[in-house]
Amino acid sequence: MFGFDQTNPILESPAYSFADAASYARVPYQTLRYWALGSGDIPPLIMLPESQPIALSFLNLLECHVLHALRTKYELQIKSVRRALETLARICPSKHPLLESTLSTDKIDLFWESAEEFINLTRGGQSAMKEVLERYLQRIESNESGIPKFFPFVVTDRCEEPKIISIVPTIAFGRSVIDGTGISTAVVAARFNARESIEALAEEYGRRREEIQEAIIWESNRVAAAA
Numbered sequence: 001m002f003g004f005d006q007t008n009p010i011l012e013s014p015a016y017s018f019a020d021a022a023s024y025a026r027v028p029y030q031t032l033r034y035w036a037l038g039s040g041d042i043p044p045l046i047m048l049p050e051s052q053p054i055a056l057s058f059l060n061l062l063e064c065h066v067l068h069a070l071r072t073k074y075e076l077q078i079k080s081v082r083r084a085l086e087t088l089a090r091i092c093p094s095k096h097p098l099l100e101s102t103l104s105t106d107k108i109d110l111f112w113e114s115a116e117e118f119i120n121l122t123r124g125g126q127s128a129m130k131e132v133l134e135r136y137l138q139r140i141e142s143n144e145s146g147i148p149k150f151f152p153f154v155v156t157d158r159c160e161e162p163k164i165i166s167i168v169p170t171i172a173f174g175r176s177v178i179d180g181t182g183i184s185t186a187v188v189a190a191r192f193n194a195r196e197s198i199e200a201l202a203e204e205y206g207r208r209r210e211e212i213q214e215a216i217i218w219e220s221n222r223v224a225a226a227a
Contacts, residue, residue, distance in 0.1 A: 010144055011058050012058075013058075015169065018056070028225075034091050035067055046060050047095055058174055065139070066137070066209045067098065118167060149167070150167040151165065151177070162210075162214065165179065166180075178214075185215040198212050
């Protein structure tokens, strides 16, 4: 789906607790735990790094972002996603198939694009109706360094959502910042909640008023989304 340096250990390092990952991906906490750990005989949907305590990597965070799109915005049943990933694992084994494969959906089944063919991963065969996950995938950008940059949705999941808040594993320990800076959104929001004005914060940080306001809105919304 997008290019990243698969040999870079920082992308696979355990960096996010379940609570942090849920808030950044804007996924309910218990839903994310189910995706990451499974339940009983049901295996997880993503592969976590081996660590104690258990934590998610930056790539895991991106996988949860894609799963959220498939489950809520594309209305796929999670059992369909699970069957599709099992099929994809047989066809094209990968540690992070949601990130390394070109997928599309017709809101019923999940398809894999290979050599200009669309393979129905859920049932087998092909479909004429295909909807590429462009809206969510365009929030993940790659550069020459091989380190992806994630722009989470702040208010809505529409294409016109600005890319002001970003998450990069090499900046601020992988926590959300105002894009192009190391300014922590959590710190900005905390100072605002301590009654510092948006104008004063913008002047001190040398940023636009809109950027400060976006950081404050993001921190408020991400916590609510993970509840």
